[in-house]
Amino acid sequence: MHFKTINMYLKFAHIADCHLDAFNRNKFLYSQLNLSFTNAINSAIKNKVDFVLFSGDLFNNASPKIETLVFAINELKKLKTKNIPAYIIAGSHDYTPSGSTILNVLNAAELAKNAYSPVFEDKNQNNQNNKPKLQLIQHKDANIFICGIIGRITGLDKQLYSQLKIEPKKNAFNIFLFHNGIEEFKPKNMKNTNFLHLSELPSGFDYYAGGHIHSFFKTKINNNKNLLVYPGSIYPTNISEFENNKSFGYVLVEVNEDDIELKKINTIPMDFKVIAIEKNIIKLNELELEILSNIEKINCENKIIVLKIKALIEDGKASDFDIGKIEDRILSKGAKKIEKNLSGLVSKSIFNAHFDANISTKELEHF
Ligand SMILES: [Mn+2]
Incomplete structure (x- = not known):
């Protein structure tokens, strides 16, 4: 130059x-x-x-x-x-x-x-x-x-x-x-x-x-x-x-x-990895398997894991989703911290009652 x-x-x-x-x-x-x-x-x-x-x-x-x-x-x-x-x-x-x-x-x-x-x-x-x-x-x-x-x-x-x-x-x-x-x-x-x-x-x-x-x-x-x-x-x-x-x-x-x-x-003090899952419609156990298989693919050691899930659940309530199991797996792979946002997880029955599933999109953008 x-x-x-x-x-x-x-x-x-x-x-x-x-x-x-x-x-x-x-x-x-x-x-x-x-x-x-x-x-x-x-x-x-x-x-x-x-x-x-x-x-x-x-x-x-x-x-x-x-x-x-x-x-x-x-x-x-x-x-x-x-x-x-x-x-x-x-x-x-x-x-x-x-x-x-x-x-x-x-x-x-x-x-x-x-x-x-x-x-x-x-x-x-x-x-x-x-x-x-x-x-x-x-x-x-x-x-x-x-x-x-x-x-x-x-x-x-x-x-x-x-x-x-x-x-x-x-x-x-x-x-x-x-x-x-x-x-x-x-x-x-x-x-x-x-x-x-x-x-x-x-x-x-x-x-x-x-x-x-x-x-x-x-x-x-x-x-x-x-x-x-x-x-x-x-x-x-x-x-x-x-x-x-x-x-x-x-x-x-x-x-x-x-x-x-x-x-x-x-200047990042601690590395992070993002797991972002977006599904139109999915069964609870399939969603769980998909997240777990994503976790297996990444190195979590000493990292912050940012978990963002947006999905319409076909067969149950959002509260039925076993986040504890997911968190345990991430931590067992050596992650230091999990930052999760599950506000995009909505059950189909609620969606059908004319509740806009996108209502939480904005929230998803900010922790
Ligand atoms: Mn700026």
Whole structure:
């Protein structure tokens, strides 16, 4: 790769979509997510990074519970103690229309600098051409400049890209934080969502630090001169991510004189395997046999087993299903923990009484 010569060596961690405070009602997964975050922070420190970027959705919501906030503060304090600054933008989850987000608290406590800071340079705000300018943060006194645009729900951040004046510094290394998808690189399962076009991104940045897309993605843009990267989430944030996403963690970025090297760092504290069974109509004993045969096929040793069953039972009630037998088999194969969701298990007699079997589909998506 040939990038602009910047005459410097620098190393940073690019983290996104932590969604701290997700799994609020599941103590085990809540602590696994937190451990994943701790792993990311410890790894960044161990790798002696110059700074850490957070590209949105640090929290799962704009008002996380106090316990989660205290946890995040203690982790960010570790960076502060090591003199490693953190630069952050709000994402679609931790943003509020009023602009009052919990990230303002972190900014005020000097634990993470808000990289989204537009200012009117001209006091006359009635002037039509007077666009607010996105301020660049200089990293320490190095030739490195950082700014970013918040993510807002349903792509409402899109207009900010045209409304703001964004000018990277000349002869410096410029980083742009954003929290949105890019139409040109849209994941297949998001084809009905509207994202930004590549041409809408401000030009002239060396590293485009993305968030919002929960799986790792990297590409060269602007005639192969610059990098656009999504690290993906540090941990699954719902059941479909346990099933579909391949890797979780952050990206370690090393910039040399004319090269940028990316390393994907895994932050998962405990491996997991998913057993997902979906049957239109099945007898109880056949369902049981099918699950047991699936269990035999996988290595459960020291893993979390995520069990998701959705089926219409032909000959009995959902409560007749012997989950204890299934759990015993999984544990006997050395699993550390079972996370199960059986809310999609419905008996045919109830279904026939005009009960919508799909009613629990939404629940299935969240533990
Ligand atoms: Mn997210």
